[in-house]
Amino acid sequence: MTDETDTPTHDPMGPDEGTVRYDGPHGGWGSMEGMYKVLRETGGGPEATKTLLRQNKPGGFMCVSCAWTKPANPHPVEFCENGAKATFWEQTPKQCGPDFFAKHTISELKEWPDYELERVGRLTHPMRLDREADRYVPCSWDEAYQAIGTELKALDPKSTVFYASGRASLETSYLYALFARLYGHNNLPDSSNMCHETTSVALKKVIGSSVGTCVLEDFEHCDAIFFFGQNSGTNSPRFLHPLKAAVDRGCKIVTFNPVREKGLIEFVDPQNPIQMATRKPTQISSLYLQVRPGGDIAALMGLCKHLLDAEDERGDVLDRDFIEQHTNGFEEFEAAARGTSWEDIEREAGLTREMLKSAADVYLGAKNVIGIYGMGLTQHTHGWLNIAMFASFLMLRGNMGRKGAGISPVRGHSNVQGQRTVGISEKPELVPLDKLEAMFGFEAPREEGMNTVHACEGILDGKVRAFIGLGGNFVRAIPDIRRMEPAWERMRLTVQIATKLNRSHLINGEVAYLLPCLGRTEEDLQSGGPQVVTMEDSLSCVHGSVGKKRPASDSLRSEIAIVAGIAKATLPENPNVHWDAWTGDYGLVRDLIAKTYPDEFHDMSARMFTPGGFYRGNAVRDRVWKTDSGKAEFIVPNTLYSGKVPDAPGRYRLITMRSNDQFNTTIYGFSDRLRGIEGKRDVLFMNRDDIRRAGLVVGQRVDLVGDAEDGETREVCGLEVLPFDLPDGCLGAYYPEANPLVPLHLHDELSQTPAYKTVPVRIRAGNAA
Template identity: 65%
Template sequence: MTDAEREQNPDTPHYDRPTGGWGSLISVARHLGEDKPRAGVLETLMKQNKPKGHMCTSCAWAKPASPHLAEFCENGAKATIWDHTLLRCGPDQLARHTVSELRMWRDYDLEMLGRLTHPMRFDAATDRYVETTWEEAFRAIGASLRKLDPKSTVFYASGRASLETSYMWALYARLYGHNNLPDSSNMCHETTSVALKQKIGSPVGTCILEDFESCDMILFFGQNTGTNSPRLLHPLQEAVKRGCKVVTFNPVRERGLIEFANPQSPTEMITGRGTKISDLYLQVKPGGDIAAIAGMIKHLLHLEEDRGGVIDHAFVAEHCHGFDDFTAWARALGWQEIEEVSGLTRADLIEVAEMYARSERVIGIYGMGLTQHVHGSDSIGMLVNLLLMRGNMGREGAGICPVRGHSNVQGQRTVGIADKPELVPLDKLAEMFDFEPPRDRGTTTVDVVQGVLDGSIKAFLSLGGNFARAIPDQDRADPAWSKLELNVQIATRLNRSHTLVGDNTWLLPCLVRGEEDVQATGPQAVTMEDSLSHIHGSIGRRRPASPHLLSEPAIVAGLAKATLDPNPKVRWDDWVGDYGLVRDLIAETYPDQFHDFNDRMFQPGGFYRGNSARDRDWKTETGKAEFTTPQGASALGIKPGDGVYTLVTLRSNDQFNTTIYGFRDRLRGLDTDRMVVLMAPAEIAGAGLSEGQTVTLVSTYDDGMERRLGGLRIIAYDLPMGCVAAYYPEANALVPLELHDLASKTPAYKGAPVRLEPEA
């Protein structure tokens, strides 16, 4: 492929300026005007992600020990502005609308009603939410839970809840009698937790922020840095400036990995010129990463045979298992299949392999483009294989780096929110709190939806999030939510999950992280874990949006006290009065990682909880890092037939997960509503369609279920052949519940088969 062929198709929409720069500043200014934030939001932003400040509720990227003047990004600013709006959604506002009416609203319009202000319950007689008291809510919810089999209940957690809240939530579930503790990781990075644990003995990535100061190559797979973790662009830009090579594999040309202008650099702001980020940007087909990496590895094996010195044989011999079986598979895989599945040329993959062979310290970064496939675990395994071959695991400037989404989704798993009992020190909990924890496996997100559909799940308690909107097969699941015997939603704003109600539905409003949390011993701080396994303290200083709000720990404690029999070792009131006592419990439960927790929580840059694989202590079945052989060259699990496309779901630049801040997808050059489908121009012509035409996407997954999403307008876009793209969560209705990673049950949001039907 020539350089010209690798460049953006000029006839398709695109953003022709650097990520960051004036575009980001103008976007933040626009949201400051449109979203009606409270006074003081700029002060909050200037302390965001800094020691003794509040930690952003958006992405989980690391916070440096020496922060920049502004240590927030465009989407982090949007999240904070969104949290601190002047708009209020109280009993008077909700009295104007039936829940049936609200169910028809767009996601954006629901949240634009503003911050929830009072605890409320659904009144079936009037089809409205009505005001209640905290005492009534806790008493009624507790009474309902006491009547149910604990195994029929689910305690879901969004990735924003703090470590303190998460520890209490998990303990509440186990004291009640179940491990049904799915969280947002089930829908994004659970594949990482399963695959890395199996292959290197650690469920999280091995890199720390300092590694970006000494790496000389970075490989990106399926990660949209410019929108989902823009603060990563700072260390990335510095790495590029000192000579680090960057190669990106992604079906969509995302501007953040093409060019970046630092908004805090006067020179770059004046000149308008940014830094070129990717030396090569290869638009791999969805699910084609296994084949692409296999092509690189084939050439590395050839180079080793030809000249030697490419494979780190000493590292492989001492630290690895399964090398010979894997390399036999890689040698046998033909180049024709590699090119067909990846959509890339042999020459391109050889070029990347040559760059890799010349590099001493390499980091592999990935996002959900790698994980959300039927064989997503195999994709991660292939990246691990590639890094292991040259000893790029467990040393400075090298390693594997999954980039998490929600700000504490990794930390929740660390302190016990897990459906797998083997991941939690249950014997320690039994000793600490004098009870017998449940030992059976709990539910994943997929299990929960199946349970809601078949009626085996009777109660659903949600600690934040918008679960019903984020799941696959949402149209199939929507009617079943009304059949629950209990539905409890802890939230800050109204969302679609709150409109899927049954007779016993409760809406419990909580503080946001930037708000002051005053308890019996005074103002409280909370903590969270970033993508690089560092723990940070966070203090909110803004006045709460309503005097009727409670903190998340206070809500968890109120529910637990109403549900459980008294236990002298379980001191809910004391813990709410002083969150430091909860941190003491975390330290007692996980002493190797959280010793001296209260003393270290405000350490600049966070304190590192450690990683065995980084120390080359491989906690696997063999005691070594595992080379693994994939089940095939494609991660899709389903080979598309004639007229069938692979659907990739996307987040826009004005979005964080299910939260829609607006309708501008600036970094893709799109300014449109969200009911669109993106296709390559040649693909449109080949299908006999035309740009601007309205179509329906229809799932071709063969399980007897009909899945359709209509009213989508075609936009010609620079994409590989054989795929289409549409926005998440709107397109989730086309992702079958049963189509998920085989090892982790992470839904295949990046690999569902669909066809197009023209509309009249």
């Protein structure tokens, strides 16, 4: 895509001039203003602000936004801009009840943008679809339970899908998974399938752990942090506090990301009066390299080659004792690294040998190194190789299984890791089915269930007849939306459990129910009194959460009560299954979790308010490797490109991006402050050289056309071309609006995580503005 005779002016070591950008730091007064705007928009008052003071603290409630850990000694204000926005939206006095649905047809609401749907307010009453009237109409809870149960009993269990977003508590997740297996299937896809399932598969393969190895204390002892494809500033802003502390004590941070994200460049701590007064930021990354999308394997291979060269010169670079005692496959990996040409590495990474040497020198100068990554590594067709290469890079110097070192994926939604821990998995081998059978007196299904991609394929070919969604916005989040929506409406039953209206609630089966649940900030009062729920953060610590706010409606029910109500109406009586008792006292559910997973969850109720959470443990920290070989595995990559569709003239690599004013598919507003975008989302980010080479002008409206060469037509039309600091041949567009361009079949080869970060597209030019 780059004309070899046309020297590009884009500089991967620094920002381009003349591009759309934000010149201020992350945090500071900009974050305060962003929070205030959402507070004003949602109609929250002093009570909403007061609730924030309990957020992410022992005895308080856990944020429904990101999964970043909660410190044992919290700041007076332990929330970030996005966390505050999520809490304000949950506490809005605006309501979306029967009166609203009486005024608007489903067909009309389908034309509303995502933001307008969410801002209607909290769902207040159970609703059923009246297909003839094209509206939701109110119904009683008992009516909903019985109707859903009747439909499920009439279907083959294996034709149904029970999806879970990352917000459901450990208690709800455990019962939801139990319901699915008592009913007769393992079709339990979750939001992890769309983001970090690659982590679960790749880390399990190479180090024997499906989750990261670091704890918060490690960030106090590391000498360097290497970031790949993770945007802390937008996706987990509270992480910036330990990063700032690390930098202040001399830790070096090296970042590899196609986009120069403000949070990893400079940060003003809103809780630091001096920084707020002086507006002088902390420089976070000492080196920021804009790797090409899909070029991470190549970049990591380049780093490894530099380490091997340094070993040849000095002889003390590699941790030979660690490699010999704890790893397998080093000789093959070393030979592959030495045999890979710099020409291939530079071409695929979009970085020079000298740039990579600068990064390798930081690594060589550090005793303890932590590797951080996000969906910039996981959402590729060879995403698992990205992670395997990252682990191999860290293992070369023994940065695994010791204090201040390790690999640490930063997860997204607040309990997305935890729900997998307690049984929400389509993979039966990951669940103690024998123990469940003994506890509950049933024969558990043993066939592998459907993940997100398999469920979508089943909906397309008609094999899936029912979908129950425990939170989330599944239809909006998945690839190939234009193909999926018509197929979705051919299902027999769809059920959505949610707090607020979103597009998934408007794409319905023949029979459909919309069931409103309590939010995490709200008091959950059951027959046994006020209840507590728990969740697991991305560092494997478990925290209790107590809501105190009066519920938005007296008609709301907890997620546990809703799951139990549907299960009771669906399943035959079982003397070992006590839905009513579990609904009345969540402590009984925690006892079940502790009995099912005793090593990790023993005395769960007694430990759930441990400051900083109680740690589940990780064998890798003791250098115990639960792999097939009993050792950590060096993996030789068979490609330097983590995408699938090769480059071709006129073909670009599209990355889908989230704005500063959204979390997952929830759009809080139209301000992407940290990228300098205000008031719009229909934009195409493109570097100045590519704009010129394509014969386009800034402000021109263009269409993106999918270029997967599979015979399907995919397009997103009317995007405004904006000059942005990106590598050559790389485009950016907002998620979820760009999802129609992502082919369902374009996914990681092992985990089936959709490849949202290397989407092959072409530009169809419209008229200049």
